Amino acid sequence: MERSIPIVDFGLFLNGGKEEREQIARELDDAFRSVGFVYLRNHGVSRKMVGRCFEWSKAFFDLPLKTKMLAPHPPGGSHHRGYSAPGVEKVSQHKYGVEEIKKDREIPDYKESFESGNVNDSAQPNIWLPEDELPGFKEFMETYFTECAELIHRILDALSIALNVPEPGLSSTHSHSLFQLRLLHYPAIDAEQLSQNKRSRINAHSDFGTLTLLFQDNVGGLEIEDPHQPGAFCPAEPIQDTVLVNIGDLMARWSNDRWRSTVHRVGLPGENRQVDGDRGLGRAVVPDRYSIPVFATANMDTVIDALPSCWDEEGNLKKYEPVTAWGYVQMRMAALYDS
Numbered sequence: 311m312e313r314s315i316p317i318v319d320f321g322l323f324l325n326g327g328k329e330e331r332e333q334i335a336r337e338l339d340d341a342f343r344s345v346g347f348v349y350l351r352n353h354g355v356s357r358k359m360v361g362r363c364f365e366w367s368k369a370f371f372d373l374p375l376k377t378k379m380l381a382p383h384p385p386g387g388s389h390h391r392g393y394s395a396p397g398v399e400k401v402s403q404h405k406y407g408v409e410e411i412k413k414d415r416e417i418p419d420y421k422e423s424f425e426s427g428n429v430n431d432s433a434q435p436n437i438w439l440p441e442d443e444l445p446g447f448k449e450f451m452e453t454y455f456t457e458c459a460e461l462i463h464r465i466l467d468a469l470s471i472a473l474n475v476p477e478p479g480l481s482s483t484h485s486h487s488l489f490q491l492r493l494l495h496y497p498a499i500d501a502e503q504l505s506q507n508k509r510s511r512i513n514a515h516s517d518f519g520t521l522t523l524l525f526q527d528n529v530g531g532l533e534i535e536d537p538h539q540p541g542a543f544c545p546a547e548p549i550q551d552t553v554l555v556n557i558g559d560l561m562a563r564w565s566n567d568r569w570r571s572t573v574h575r576v577g578l579p580g581e582n583r584q585v586d587g588d589r590g591l592g593r594a595v596v597p598d599r600y601s602i603p604v605f606a607t608a609n610m611d612t613v614i615d616a617l618p619s620c621w622d623e624e625g626n627l628k629k630y631e632p633v634t635a636w637g638y639v640q641m642r643m644a645a646l647y648d649s
């Protein structure tokens with residue numbers, strides 16, 4: 311890939327003066343224009359909190375299936391909370407036709423997930439296990455959600471500076487913090503199954519909200535598509551103490567495609583990553599992988615129409631019709647689950 315994913319010191323934005331904040335806004339703008347992804351250091355969610363979240367995630371997924379099924383994800387795509395067992399969800403890339411979605415599901419994503427969101431989100435109430443099945447889990451996830459929501463709002467402040475969006479900026483269009491905290495577990499799998507495309511971990515897709523935070527363990531396997539070479543992917547390696555941030559489709563549209571919503575997937579970890587097992591028998595096993603994406607979207611009534619600094623009447627016309635955040639997200643979500 312021509313340009314790798316930049317690393318930005320977000321502490322300079324959080325704690326710096328006007329000049330430093332403007333500099334970081336420019337760095338984010340560059341990253342999102344060229345690659346659509348950035349690693350943030352000093353992002354304000356402590357190493358300890360991130361570590362604890364991975365521990366909780368493992369504790370949850372280690373529970374027996376029948377216990378996890380006490381917090382089931384409802385059928386259909388409109389209430390995106392609770393537990394989804396391996397093979398239930400299949401991400402798809404811009405495929406809304408029933409036939410296309412069915413065909414896509416023939417290669418199952420081998421992962422399980424648990425979704426939670428804002429405690430005040432009445433449209434999508436959280437779905438928890440009975441407290442005594444995993445005491446403390448709910449409380450921790452609610453706290454983690456709040457810390458991630460704070461980071462998302464600060465990134466939105468930086469993006470507002472980057473695009474000259476006047477005060478109170480993009481953060482105010484996300485004031486309900488309708489975010490989704492997702493725990494993901496990809497069970498250990500034969501490397502051969504992944505390499506021969508019999509199963510995927512997560513198929514190539516772009517995220518459909520405004521932006522996504524992604525915490526990953528150090529197993530690897532995440533890859534992003536080279537914007538200059540469609541179909542060619544390169545690794546987004548785990549980097550200690552950073553969070554990956556990427557632009558989603560809704561923000562790409564809002565920025566009139568100034569920023570990229572880059573297609574990504576999870577498959578076989580790179581050669582330099584760990585693959586356990588007896589290579590002699592050709593039965594290498596890719597270890598379990600855990601990741602924690604947090605998806606942001608705008609308040610549902612927000613009209614997504616090209617931001618003022620992203621278009622003009624001369625060379626750079628508006629490319630898209632206005633759409634509400636609600637209309638857009640529902641359309642994308644319906645493609646995820648069989649209804």
Ligand SMILES: O=C(O)CCC(=O)C(=O)O
Pocket residue numbers: 494512517524526532574576600601602603
């Ligand atoms: O597990 C990962 O690293 C990526 C997850 C992802 O892209 C998603 O859930 O949208």
Ligand SMILES: [Fe+2]
Pocket residue numbers: 515516517574
């Ligand atoms: Fe994604």
